[in-house]
Amino acid sequence: MACESEVLTVDSIACTGHGICAQLLPEWVRLDDWGYPIIRPGAVPATLLPQAKWAITNCPALALHLRKSG
Ligand code: SF4
Numbered sequence: 472m473a474c475e476s477e478v479l480t481v482d483s484i485a486c487t488g489h490g491i492c493a494q495l496l497p498e499w500v501r502l503d504d505w506g507y508p509i510i511r512p513g514a515v516p517a518t519l520l521p522q523a524k525w526a527i528t529n530c531p532a533l534a535l536h537l538r539k540s541g
Pocket residue numbers: 481485486487488489490491492493506507508529530531532533534535
């Protein structure tokens with residue numbers, strides 16, 4: 472049975488580079504030299520999902536999303 476997982480993505484057009492996501496989810500997001508997020512590829516571990524959802528809620532540009540994968 473395939474296991475459904477969730478991948479964190481950023482809408483790079485909507486993102487305004489506030490960097491809050493990297494503060495709230497440093498295990499999964501780091502910032503590039505211009506302050507824009509670089510998100511780890513692959514499924515977000517279940518233990519990090521609450522933090523990921525918190526980062527999504529707090530993104531001022533509503534640019535972060537969890538997408539089903541697998
Ligand atoms: S918090 Fe939102 S707007 Fe700010 S860098 Fe992260 S994705 Fe972009």
